[in-house]
Structures are given as structure tokens and as C-alpha cells.
Amino acid sequence: MAINLLIVDDSSVMRSMIVKALRMSGIDLGAIHQAGNGKEGLDRLDEHGIDLAIVDINMPVMNGEEMIDCMRSRSDTSQIPVIVISTEGSEARIERLKEKGARFIHKPFTPERIRDVINELVGRQNA
């Protein structure tokens, strides 16, 4: 079944890189929506049916962690899987993100890494 995705990163080049990696991954992709910060990301969630969100952390207006906190506080978005793709290197912060239910991929990433994490998440949801 095709997955509808949301990519949230303040870098349009990075968003394009993630889209390219997703297209190379072999994953059955539906619509891919994009946003430049956490606030825009929440708007996209209101506008579209999203199955998976890929989120950066350091962004203006609203950062990725704040966006995840908002998602987890709303009944309509609390169950949407989230993958954080970030340069974050602190073990404590990465653990905190995982406690919020997010999977973590470190930048720079490979297409294979994104594919494997998405397949794990999708497989878990379908189980």
C-alpha cells in the first residue's frame, strides 16, 4: 500500500535529497508533502492524510521536537510514525526523541538507511 509522506526541513535542498532517496528506495510511495518548519508541518498534517512524517530538528519558527510534541498531544496525529533526520549528536537528546516515539537517522544518511527504517516502521504497523 502506498505511503503518504510529509518531509519537514528548512533546507529545500535537503528535502529534495530525501525525496530522491525515497524514490530510489523502492518503497511504494503515495503523495509526498513538504514543509519548511514545524508550524508548516502541522498545517500540512491538517490539510492531508499523512502516514509517516520525516522531520528535521533545527528549524526556525517551530523546531522538530516542538512539532513532535504537538503531534503527540493531538488524538488525530499522535499515532503517526515519525522519523527524525538530523545532525543531532547528543545521546541524551536522541534518547529523548526516541521516548517520544521517533526513530532517528543521523545526517548524512544513505538511501538504504531511510528505506530500512521505513520498512521497519511499516512492517510494525502492518503486523
Added chain:
Amino acid sequence: MPERLNEILYRVAEEILESLAFLFPVLDEERKKTSNVFVWGASISFVGPFSGRLVILASETILPDLVKNMLGLDAGEEVSLAQQHDALMELLSIVCGNVLPVVAGKKAMFNLDVPKILSSEEYDTLMKKQDPVSQVTLELENGQADFILFIEEGTLSLNSLPLA
């Protein structure tokens, strides 16, 4: 201490350029010689066990390749200045995010600001205010990229860093 920081900064920057954008440092004789090349700068600030900023100065001649390689575009495709600036800032952000845990250890927590393009006036002001603790140059085929690390005085003793 500065030598160790230089080694770390160079190694991390080299690894990121290679893995992110397939740009590899070359020997001087392999470089295309250019003169009067304009340089773009970007800066990212961080706050944590020590605070400061990382600056990149990159020859404008390498920025189109940076974008095209990151996006897998053909050599003949045009890329906008906005994309070049975006790629430069993203490169800087990734290098910064990867350097800090190597310098301070993975238990250290830093907050990185959003990167921004640096004007020449801002760079001149920065250099007048403070000496960098580390500065490295990566010579690439079409130009060079300098990475310059500033740490605010008094935020932490460099001698106490784990320097993984």
C-alpha cells in the same frame, strides 16, 4: 591543542563533503587554477558546554557542484543562487553537528542555531573581535572551502575537552 582541533575539523569536513556531495580534496596540481574567485560565507552558532560558531568560506565555483552532487543533477543543469546558499548552509550545519560530539563527547548537548549566509562585513567584524581556535582549508577541484571554528572565551577550557 589547536593542532588536534584542526585534525578533527579537517577529518569531519572531509568525510561530510565526500559522503554528502562526492567532493574530494585534491592535490594542488590537480586543482583548476582560478583567480579573483568570489567567496561565499555562512555561519552557524551553537550553545552548550562551550559556545561559539562555525564559519565556512567557500569559493563560489564549488557551490554549483555542491548542489548538483547533493541532488544528483546532470552537469549541464542550472542551479539557482538560492539553492547554492541553501546547500552551503546545510553543509555547514551537518559539519557542525558532526564536529561538536567529536570535540566534546556524545554526552554533551548543544543547541545549534539556524545557519545563515555571512556578509563580508560580518566576517570582518568577527575576525576583528576574536581569534579562531581552529581553521582548516579543504582544496577541492574547482576551489576551496575553509572551515573556521570560534569558541567564546570563558565558556570552557579547551584543555578539559575529551577530544574523542
